[in-house]
Amino acid sequence: MRIIDIINKKVENQKLSKEEIDFFINGYVGGEITDYQASALLMAIRLNGLSDEETAYLTNAMMYSGEVLDWSFLGKTIVDKHSTGGVGDKVSIALCPILAALGLTVAKMSGRGLGHTGGTLDKLESIEGYNFLLNDQEFKDIVKEHNIAIVGQNTKLVPADKKIYALRDVTGTVQSIPLIASSIMSKKLATGSNCILLDVKCGNGAFMKDIEQAKKLGKLMIEIGKQLGRKIAVEITNMEQPLGKTIGNKIEVLEAMETLKGNGPKDFTEIIYSSGSTLLMLANRAKDEEEARKMIKEVIGSGEALAKFKEWIKAQGGKVELLEQPNWFNPKYKYEIISQNEGYLKIKSAIDFGLVAMKLGAGRAKKEDGIDYEAGIYLNKASNEYVKKGDVLFTLYSSKPINTELEKELIEAIEFSEQKHDIKEVFAKLF
Incomplete structure (x- = not known):
């Protein structure tokens, strides 16, 4: 098998086999296939696309290009939520402890922010002592004991995506829905989650500006999940305006906490209820949205959601007691x-x-x-x-x-x- 033949096949708009896609990913990660050869194939993919089946093959090959987390020892459904990024998007910080308080197990890897979009890790790192650099065993131990952990992205997971994403960024191949979908899905699937909610932000504050394109991406990721045996749901949410009333790091953590007390802004609270109910239904914990929303309301009203937030932050070394002090957020x-x-x-x-x-x-x-x-x-x-x-x-x-x-x-x-x-x-x- 030769990479030049695979490039020519896609240039001629023919379908690639699983073996050919595996050959490309393994060869590129291993260094046998050069950047200029990979660039040629990526451009052919951007111009001619991939079928759903090809995109699933690509996702699978990327997922297994490095380590894959295995949570089978817990015997539980592992849920995760991924956002494509937006302004004021502190959803994970409020949603994950709600889900954990309701008995779901949340094992999440998050990234830093770049440009106008904020990163969940940056917000959590603003809490003194919070440790997102857990090794695999520490990550698993905290999830087992507390039902929740959010850590930084493991460099051993999906090395293919890191290499391909850097190449796409400088070769005009970022705007390809199959490549976007395989990038997102390979990282999410490698973390070992069974049920995944993908929050596709849409609007001028997001990378997807058009609702129809966002739906196309969403449907493709659901199809990839089906082919690879995972349950996927997608919500396309509004990013024409900032989400909530705060944009920043400490200030967003405080808004997430207020939301866990039942005092969040209307738009942000609605996203929490919508995303939470979708995941509860996907994991078969609620029969419909009405029941799921009632469950979320009860766990917020009882104080259990906020208590789980504090338990989680403390478990990862965060100094929770500082968050309650009025001078924790104290800009000069x-x-x-x-x-x-x-x-x-x-x-x-x-x-x-x-x-x-x-x-x-x-x-x-x-x-x-x-x-x-x-x-x-x-x-x-x-x-x-x-x-x-x-x-x-x-x-x-x-x-x-x-x-x-x-x-x-x-x-x-x-x-x-x-x-x-x-x-x-x-x-x-x-x-």
Whole structure:
């Protein structure tokens, strides 16, 4: 078998066999296939696509290019939730302890943020002492004892994805739905989860801008799951506006905690209930959405969800007691943006809010950039709230002096009207 023959076959829009795809992945990870050969095949895939079957073969080959976690010793259903990334997306921090408190087992690997999207790891790392660098045995022990752990991505898992993603980034092959789907699914399946919810963010603050394309990606990932024996559900959720009222690291952890107390913002709370109910049904813990939502409401109302959050953070070394202190989030500088207009607010561009948060220090422009855990934005007013002239719209926070020119960027990202806007939190659910 030769890589040149496989490239030519895909250039001619022919289907590749499992053996040919395995040959490509094994050869590329092993160094026998060069970057320029892999680039040629990836471009042929971007131009001619892959069938569902080929995409499943590619996902499988990538998944087994490194270690695969095995949770069979627990004898339990392992659930996981993955978001394609957005602005103010602190869903995992609130949702995972709710699921664990309801008896589901959550074993999750998360990544850092880059650009305008925040990373779950950065938010958790803002909690002093939180250790996401667990070895496999420590990860398994905490999951076994507490039903929940969130750790950093293991470099031994899916090395093929790391190599291919870096190549796609510089060869114009990022925008390929089969390559996007295999990248996401190979990482999720390698963590050993049986039931996976994929939250595909859609809108100007997400990498999927179009609902139909998001649905196409969602359906493909469900099909991959079926072919590889896993239960997958997809929710396509709104990322036209930031999620919740906070963007940052410490400030988002606090909002997640408030949500676990039953005091979360309406849009964020709805995503928690929607995602939680989908996973409870997928794992056969609830017969329908009504029952699932009731279960979530009860576990929040009883305080069990917040207690599980604290138990989990403490189990991974986090100093939970500091979170209860009023000066835990204590930025040195703040800047209030005052409204010069009146009417119902609409945030037109989530990405602009994410970029301003990044410039304040809450995110990274480059991978090697540091994070200011105190930096962020509080939305004193969110979309569909009525604003009067002189009201505080948004408050900017940072450990460093704030560039007041950032105000212009946020003002350009909003508009006012005499009537409320029709805003959906969840565009579609796919099973």
